Amino acid sequence: MRRELGYGVRALRRRPALLLAAWSVPEIVPTAGYGVAVAHATDAFLAGRSEAGLAWLAGLVAAAGLGAVGAGQVYRRLGELVEPVRDDLVRLVIGGALRRGVAGERTDGAVSRLNRQVEIVRDTYAGLILVVRTFVITVVGVLTGLLSLAPVIALLVVPPFLLGFAASLAILGLASRRVQASLAADEDLTTSAGTTFAGVRDLTAAGAEDFAAELVGEPIEAHAAAERALAKVAALRTLCFAVGGWLPLLILLAAGPWLLGRGVSTGTLLGGLTYVLLGLQPALNTVMAALGDSGLRYVVTLGRILDSGPPHEQATPTAVPRNHQARLHKVSFAYGVHAEPVLHDLDLVVAEGDHLAVVGPSGVGKSTLANLICGLLAPTGGRVLLGRVPPELLSTDLLARTRVLIPQEAYVFSGTVADNVSYLAPDATAQEIDRAIEAVGAAALVSRIGGTRAQVRPAHLSAGERQLIALARAFLSPAPLAVLDEATCHLDPEAERRAEEAFAARPGSLIVVAHRVSSALRARRILVLDGDDVCVGRHTTLLRSSPLYRDLVGHWQPPEHADRGQIQPAS
Structure with a gap:
C-alpha cells in the first residue's frame, strides 16, 4: 500500500500541483464564511435588524460565487496532473508486456491492464485528488470560521472530528488486505466452479457428486468468510464516522446551555452547528467513502499494474557511466x-x-x-x-x-x-x-x-x-x-x-x-x-x-549496376 501511495505522491507535478492549490484558496472563503454569516444573520434577525441579516446572507452568496470561480479553474488544472500519470502507466504496461514476451513469459492480462485498469487508476486518482483537496479546504475553512466565531466551540468540535478521521485512516491497511483477500477468493472460486462445471457429465457418470461438492464447497466458504471480513470493515468505518461526524454535534448540543450561560449568542451556537452539519459531516463522509471505495480500487489496481511492469522500471536509475566503453561478459x-x-x-x-x-x-x-x-x-x-x-x-x-x-x-x-x-x-x-x-x-x-x-x-x-x-x-x-x-x-x-x-x-x-x-x-x-x-x-x-569470413568476402561482390543502390526520391 505504501508503494502505491508513494507513486501517487511522486506523480504530483510541482507546477500543476501548486496552481491547483492556489486556485483552491478562493473556495476557502465561502467555507469559512457560511457559519459566520449564519451566526451574524441569525443574531441580526432576532434583534429586528432585517437589513443587516440580509446583507450577511448576500455576502455569503457573493463568497459562493468566488468559490465557484476557483472550483472551475481547479478542474482545468486537474488534467495536467492526471494525464501524465496515465501516460506513464501505459508505458509501464506496454514495457512489461514486451519484456515478458521477449523472455517467453506469459503476458496474460496485459490488454485488460492497458484498456481497463489504467483507466481505473486514472479516474480514481483524479477523484482522490479532488476529494482530498475538498476535505483539506473544508477543514481549514471550518477551523478558520470557528476560531473567528468562538474558539471554545472549535475546542469542543475539532478533537472528536480528527479522532474519527484518524481512526478511518488507521483501518485502510486492514481494508486493503481484506479486499485483496476477497479478490483472491473470488478467483479461486471461479476456477474451481469452472473446472467442476466443465466435467459435470464425467462426475455424474462416476458418481463423484460428493467429491465435486467438496471441491467447490471449500472455495465457497473461503469466499463467504472473505465477504464477512469485509462487512466487519464496513462496520468499523461506520463507527469511525459516528465518532468524527456525530459525536461533535452531540457534544455541541449537550454544551449548548453552558455556552449560552457564558455569553455565547444563539446565532453563534447556530453557526457552530452549521459548520458541523454542513461542513465537517459531509466532508468526513465523502473522504471516508472515497478512501474506502476509490482509494482501495486505486491501491489494488495500481498494485497489479506495478507488479506487471518491467523489472528495470522499478529500479532507481542513479548510476553514472565512467566512460563509453562497451563490455559484454559471458x-x-x-x-x-x-x-x-x-x-x-x-x-x-x-x-x-x-x-x-x-x-x-x-x-x-x-x-x-x-x-x-x-x-x-x-x-x-x-x-x-x-x-x-x-x-x-x-x-x-x-x-x-x-x-x-x-x-x-x-x-x-x-x-x-x-x-x-x-x-x-x-x-x-x-x-x-x-x-x-x-x-x-x-x-x-x-x-x-x-x-x-x-x-x-x-x-x-x-x-x-x-x-x-x-x-x-x-x-x-x-x-x-x-x-x-x-x-x-x-x-x-x-x-x-x-x-x-x-x-x-x-x-x-x-x-x-x-x-x-x-x-x-x-x-x-x-x-x-x-x-x-x-x-x-x-x-x-x-x-x-x-x-x-572468407566465404562472406567471396559472396560480397560489387553491384552489377553502379546506380542500383543510389537513392532516388520516392514516387
Missing part, C-alpha cells in the same frame, strides 16, 4: 524460455575510440547484439556494461547521452529538417546542424527539400533519404558511442563510405553491423558471428583463421 540471449540462444557466452570489449564491424549470415544475432549493447534488450545470461554500468541502471537521459543506435529502418517524423536532425541535440546551433548534414552527405537532399527550415514529409522520402536524415541526427547526437545496424543499406557504396568515414572521424566509438564488405575493410576490428563460433580480428587475420 552474454547469452534467447527469444523465449525454450528457444535456442541467439548468442551464447559472448565476451566482447569495444574500447573508447574503437571502430568495430560486425558480420555474419542473416539471423545469426547481429541486430540482437546491437540492441543488447544499447540497452534495448536485457541479456538472459551474463552482463552488459556501458561505461562499467549496466544499461538498466542508467536513466533515460544518461543512456541517450551515452549511445545512439540507427536501425536499418530509419525513422523520420513530420516536422522541419532541423527538428529531425537536432532531435537528440535540442540545443544545437544552425551551424552545427549544417555541419552534421554536410558530414554524412545529406546536403544535396536537404537542399532539394528546401533547406533545414523546410517541412519533411516522411511518405515522400525514399528509404535511403530517410537513412541520410537519421544518420545526420545520430552524428549530431552527444552520445560518444554510435551503433549503425545496417543503417546505410539503402545507400549506394559511395554514400555509405562517406557516412561511415564521417562517423569514424567523429569523437567516440563506432560499431557497424556491416552490409557490404567495404564496411568491414574500413573498420579497425571485425567481429564474425557464426553461432557458437565467434572470431574477432583484422581483415587479413580473419581471412586466414575464419572460413566463414
Whole structure:
C-alpha cells in the first residue's frame, strides 16, 4: 500500500500541483464564511435588524460565487496532473508486456491492464485528488470560521472530528488486505466452479457428486468468510464516522446551555452547528467513502499494474557511466524460455575510440547484439556494461547521452529538417546542424527539400533519404558511442563510405553491423558471428583463421549496376 501511495505522491507535478492549490484558496472563503454569516444573520434577525441579516446572507452568496470561480479553474488544472500519470502507466504496461514476451513469459492480462485498469487508476486518482483537496479546504475553512466565531466551540468540535478521521485512516491497511483477500477468493472460486462445471457429465457418470461438492464447497466458504471480513470493515468505518461526524454535534448540543450561560449568542451556537452539519459531516463522509471505495480500487489496481511492469522500471536509475566503453561478459540471449540462444557466452570489449564491424549470415544475432549493447534488450545470461554500468541502471537521459543506435529502418517524423536532425541535440546551433548534414552527405537532399527550415514529409522520402536524415541526427547526437545496424543499406557504396568515414572521424566509438564488405575493410576490428563460433580480428587475420569470413568476402561482390543502390526520391 505504501508503494502505491508513494507513486501517487511522486506523480504530483510541482507546477500543476501548486496552481491547483492556489486556485483552491478562493473556495476557502465561502467555507469559512457560511457559519459566520449564519451566526451574524441569525443574531441580526432576532434583534429586528432585517437589513443587516440580509446583507450577511448576500455576502455569503457573493463568497459562493468566488468559490465557484476557483472550483472551475481547479478542474482545468486537474488534467495536467492526471494525464501524465496515465501516460506513464501505459508505458509501464506496454514495457512489461514486451519484456515478458521477449523472455517467453506469459503476458496474460496485459490488454485488460492497458484498456481497463489504467483507466481505473486514472479516474480514481483524479477523484482522490479532488476529494482530498475538498476535505483539506473544508477543514481549514471550518477551523478558520470557528476560531473567528468562538474558539471554545472549535475546542469542543475539532478533537472528536480528527479522532474519527484518524481512526478511518488507521483501518485502510486492514481494508486493503481484506479486499485483496476477497479478490483472491473470488478467483479461486471461479476456477474451481469452472473446472467442476466443465466435467459435470464425467462426475455424474462416476458418481463423484460428493467429491465435486467438496471441491467447490471449500472455495465457497473461503469466499463467504472473505465477504464477512469485509462487512466487519464496513462496520468499523461506520463507527469511525459516528465518532468524527456525530459525536461533535452531540457534544455541541449537550454544551449548548453552558455556552449560552457564558455569553455565547444563539446565532453563534447556530453557526457552530452549521459548520458541523454542513461542513465537517459531509466532508468526513465523502473522504471516508472515497478512501474506502476509490482509494482501495486505486491501491489494488495500481498494485497489479506495478507488479506487471518491467523489472528495470522499478529500479532507481542513479548510476553514472565512467566512460563509453562497451563490455559484454559471458552474454547469452534467447527469444523465449525454450528457444535456442541467439548468442551464447559472448565476451566482447569495444574500447573508447574503437571502430568495430560486425558480420555474419542473416539471423545469426547481429541486430540482437546491437540492441543488447544499447540497452534495448536485457541479456538472459551474463552482463552488459556501458561505461562499467549496466544499461538498466542508467536513466533515460544518461543512456541517450551515452549511445545512439540507427536501425536499418530509419525513422523520420513530420516536422522541419532541423527538428529531425537536432532531435537528440535540442540545443544545437544552425551551424552545427549544417555541419552534421554536410558530414554524412545529406546536403544535396536537404537542399532539394528546401533547406533545414523546410517541412519533411516522411511518405515522400525514399528509404535511403530517410537513412541520410537519421544518420545526420545520430552524428549530431552527444552520445560518444554510435551503433549503425545496417543503417546505410539503402545507400549506394559511395554514400555509405562517406557516412561511415564521417562517423569514424567523429569523437567516440563506432560499431557497424556491416552490409557490404567495404564496411568491414574500413573498420579497425571485425567481429564474425557464426553461432557458437565467434572470431574477432583484422581483415587479413580473419581471412586466414575464419572460413566463414572468407566465404562472406567471396559472396560480397560489387553491384552489377553502379546506380542500383543510389537513392532516388520516392514516387
